[in-house]
Amino acid sequence: MTASTTGTPPPTSPDTSPEEPSRLTSTRAVVWQRRRAALARFWRDYRQQRAGVVGLVGLALIVVAALAAPLITDASGLDVTRAPGKRLEPPSWWPWGPGEAGEFFLGTDETGRSVALLTLWGARVSLLVGVTATLLAIGIGTLVGITAGHFGGWVSSVLMRVTDWFIVLPRLVLAIALAALLGPTIVTIVVAIGVTSWAGTARLIRAQTLAVEARPYLERARALGAGHWHQMTRHVLPNVMPLVLASTTLEVASAVLAEATLSFLGLGDPARVSWGGMLSRANASGAVTYGAWWYLLTPGLAILVVVLCFTLCGRALEAVFNPRLRGR
């Protein structure tokens, strides 16, 4: 009395079917539907990270404000020769001095320009440098990491030794050297930060690549006839991408801080307003001893807020991509 089965197996079906694809007509439709579903799923998971949502909202506000600065404010207020206010005026709502409060919401700097306006325009530079430098670092790091991890052998050895060299490169010294070479511009800072940050990412990506390469579906891809390019882009990269993405957001935070540091040390573009530059001038002009807290606190808090927002987003992304980190 052993169980018998019919010639064809009964139609087996998954317990949960994610979509009802009854109106699919082409491959493209399948692909887009799949992408939309994946995005919706990602957003659902991300929304559960409260801190991440806060960070995202904060970033959105800052980015919108920075982009809209030329539209909502008058750039002429940045011109030192046409400074509207008096030297180091306290904020308009601050009655306790030093000096008499003017009409500016966050007071003025040592040349009489509105600190609020400077901070808003400074956001543009800080974000631009932060994002660009990070893209540069991540781009190089991912390329090197995946190549070293995939090909192994002497390729990996050579690339990893190069990476090691870049890890120990001191950012500050390089930045000063580059500034001397290229002149103190935004490009200098971007290159300095990018070139000194990619090595850490490369090592991380390489380790993850090695883990992915050992998985059976890579072997299946090879058995199907996949070449190196297909394996690296269709299998390794998508599985390494979450790590890259989370790493990127954290890297931007680090880059913004780095930019502030380098600008503070005077290596940035003196013609452009940046938060680090503001801090540098605040320091140099004696605002500290004068007691002009608004001049120091405003760019400082701005840096803090941006870095915090990026960090919150980065941690939330890590939690989304690695369910084990999701708490609860």
Add this chain to the structure above:
Amino acid sequence: MTEQPILSARGLTVDFRLRGGRRARAVDGVDLDLAPGEVLALAGESGCGKTTLARALLGLVKPTSGTITYAGEPLASTSSGLKAYRRAVQLILQDPTGALNPRHTVYEAVAEGLRIHGITDNERDRVAEALAHCGLRPPERFFLAYPHELSGGQRQRVVIAGALVLEPKVLIADEPVASLDASVRGEILALLLRLREQFGLAALVVTHDLGLAWSIADRLAVMYLGRIVESGPTERVLTDPQHPYTRALVSVLPDSPVSEPVVLSGEPPDATRIPAGCRFHPRCPELASGGAAAAGVADACRRTPLPVLPADPHQHVVACHLRMARPTKAAEAGSVSG
């Protein structure tokens, strides 16, 4: 009468270099023929080289020496030549969960082979057809599913569909059901047999489970430490095993046709230290009990290496000094050769 084998290996050896400079000979001389539409089981315990042999036949591992021919033509050494070969000879892996990229939907997993080989016409129809042939009906319902939403059996069906979509002539299955629940295994095995009937596929099934071989294999080749030690039609090899190793393996199974269980002591030596003479002689119960000495072959067992077994598809062949000197009665009745 004899058809040309679709896949063939002659004198195949595969060495691995280990840390410390030692060399492990995973495959030590194998002649193999796979006829079109045939199911050949490659059985043995871990470390016998069956997995390496399968990978070498697929071109995933480069053999140290020997030749592999497909449909009469030797295997290409260039990657583009190998790519064409890959359409015809496909791999089914052991663990279906690991074999599917968790980020790809079922549709993408099955279509991957088509995209790699640049087959763009009717992609959707081909994928649907492959899934349907593998028992996943209606196929559209599975297009957007992810591997983690499916059961183990369904995942293995997806892997098989991914291989089937390229219209291969040979499937090489490495422990295709070992990771699945026991009650589900029969379904997947029945699927493989059905595909053989429908498409004339030949299959090389690597397994440690002799019951599986009994279930679906036409022929069985038993491997020990890199060599095939016995091969022939499945019924003959399993009901009347000639080689002492095969005999021992069959005897320890519950309800076995070999009445006396022979439990070998110790474990197979590793591939860096293959014994001299017959590689099985240190563990051979015939040598230990004096059966070999009585037949006068004990010295040969210890010193004389055995030749590689020919790839004859019809005969029951065994690589054993004792059997060559003194075949068993049953063997004499049914043309066993060494």
Add this chain to the structure above:
Amino acid sequence: MPLLDVRDLRVTYQSARGPVPAVRGVDLTLDAGETLGIAGESGCGKSTLALTLLRLLPRTATITGQILLDGEDVLTMSWGKLRAVRWAGASIVFQGAMHALNPVHRVGRQIAEPIMLHERVRESEALARAEELLTQVGLPAWRARSYPHELSGGQRQRVMIAMALACSPRLIVADEATTALDVMIQAQVLDLITSLVAERGIALLMISHDLSILSSTCRRLAVMYAGRVVEMGPAQELFGDPRHPYSGALAAAFPKIGDPAARGRPRGLGGDPPDPAAVPSGCAFHPRCPLARPECATTDVELWPAGPDRVASCVRVLPAGSSREAS
């Protein structure tokens, strides 16, 4: 009085999705020196059962019922008594010895550990006993100084068995103890287990998905599905002539070599073992059962007599004409 008496055991885990009933009412008895096999696949609750015997489940698990070991209920024992029972009353041989052995301690010390915990002996004496145990399981005594990674899979499993014997328990639970091993090593380890329990009069509870091995190693057999025992009886009889369709399907997965009826006709079940959180109504097996009848979805099945010393929870073993509809 039986050595082990499990009465209406129910175990429910707490998970993010809610309560998950892993064991839904199991009754078993085992006499001293007897061998009982429990067959089942993933999700049937057999490993949960094994862990519950020594109260090794997480605190969030809800357990009801009784587990009487030598008359005393393990589930309500005091902590001190429980510690005494663990290993000295009953011990477990786990699957996957690579994970159960501590990689940074030598093997001899790991075997000596329970001896030192349960009996007040000096370390040297415990180590000497450990070496003796190693020889009894077929390993040379000098292996006591090896680390786990220096041993092969079969050797590690022997170490696990030596550890299980360390405190001379009265019951050994082997949870998939030979599943990951090669056929020949498996045969060696099974031979070892059966001879040791026979010569010492230890009761053996052997858990596996391989029905053929259980039928040749154990005298009695119980088949579990979805948290319940669906069939029980003498092992050889059950394997050769199963009364429950699930037992039949499980038996068919291990074809008898030499049986011409099994050539070219592999048989299997469609679908999946049920998710413990969503067990089907009536007979839990009915969605996959090739012999299902309409009443299978509504009848509360129990273990009904299905022959001499055999029970099965399938409506087909009921005498024709009697119906048991759920009220």
